[in-house]
Amino acid sequence: MKVIAVSHGSFSKGLVESVQMLVGQQEDLVAYGLYPEQTVQTLTEQLEEELKKTPEGEEVLFLTDLFHGSPFNAVVSLMRDYKFHHITGINLPIAITILLERSSTDSIEALCRKAEETAAETVLYVNKLFEEKEEEE
Amino acid sequence: MKVIAVSHGSFSKGLVESVQMLVGQQEDLVAYGLYPEQTVQTLTEQLEEELKKTPEGEEVLFLTDLFHGSPFNAVVSLMRDYKFHHITGINLPIAITILLERSSTDSIEALCRKAEETAAETVLYVNKLFEEKEEEE
Numbered sequence: 664m665k666v667i668a669v670s671h672g673s674f675s676k677g678l679v680e681s682v683q684m685l686v687g688q689q690e691d692l693v694a695y696g697l698y699p700e701q702t703v704q705t706l707t708e709q710l711e712e713e714l715k716k717t718p719e720g721e722e723v724l725f726l727t728d729l730f731h732g733s734p735f736n737a738v739v740s741l742m743r744d745y746k747f748h749h750i751t752g753i754n755l756p757i758a759i760t761i762l763l764e765r766s767s768t769d770s771i772e773a774l775c776r777k778a779e780e781t782a783a784e785t786v787l788y789v790n791k792l793f794e795e796k797e798e799e800e
Numbered sequence: 801m802k803v804i805a806v807s808h809g810s811f812s813k814g815l816v817e818s819v820q821m822l823v824g825q826q827e828d829l830v831a832y833g834l835y836p837e838q839t840v841q842t843l844t845e846q847l848e849e850e851l852k853k854t855p856e857g858e859e860v861l862f863l864t865d866l867f868h869g870s871p872f873n874a875v876v877s878l879m880r881d882y883k884f885h886h887i888t889g890i891n892l893p894i895a896i897t898i899l900l901e902r903s904s905t906d907s908i909e910a911l912c913r914k915a916e917e918t919a920a921e922t923v924l925y926v927n928k929l930f931e932e933k934e935e936e937e
Binding site for chain 1: 807812814836867875896913925927
């Protein structure tokens with residue numbers, strides 16, 4: 664399974680770098696950014712190239728930064744002609760779960776559904792959490 | 801209100817860059833990364849310096865990458881001696897909401913609670929979303 668992170672600017676590149684600091688160097692993990700000097704069309708072409716060079720039968724998961732953002736739209740435009748999975752609003756904990764579980768999961772769809780369903784548990788207001796813990800004690 | 805993004809590697813730097821591509825250049829928004837050549841102690845000292853130079857009365861919100869990660873722990877260690885807010889598991893949509901609403905919100909605590917409560921809405925499995933939409937039509 665290939666994972667392709669796509670974002671405005673260097674967010675996806677930073678995500679991939681930080682993920683690899685935590686879980687080690689990863690194969691089949693790449694990042695693309697949409698930069699101010701670049702058009703959405705150019706980004707879309709780069710992503711299509713990446714899809715074309717993926718071996719037949721290898722599944723692909725796109726991770727984008729923002730629902731309805733331009734990188735999101737570029738990926739969605741490719742969903743017509745290519746079959747792949749797509750999660751938007753990615754954060755570091757979800758990216759790590761996906762990379763750690765991608766080789767062992769029975770179904771990429773189940774992994775994506777789980778990522779979505781457990782998203783709320785990955786974003787925490789730490790002060791509130793500590794207050795609740797203090798109240799319990 | 802000052803926002804300080806902290807992460808493993810360049811994730812926080814990428815987040816800040818990409819946010820600014822979307823909502824324009826921001827004041828009082830900085831990023832710190834923990835890099836392989838650096839200790840957690842050094843990072844903690846840098847963050848403490850940043851807190852010390854924040855004008856008295858200005859509120860501070862830390863955004864970290866990962867619950868129980870080293871950057872998270874560095875920020876938590878400072879919660880003993882300094883008063884600030886802290887959200888972990890940050891993604892781009894939540895960062896944007898915070899930056900757009902930080903000047904108009906009555907309460908930074910309410911903004912942080914809202915960020916946590918609406919987190920699930922920001923992470924979406926796009927294929928599932930489109931399937932549901934098709935079923936509705």
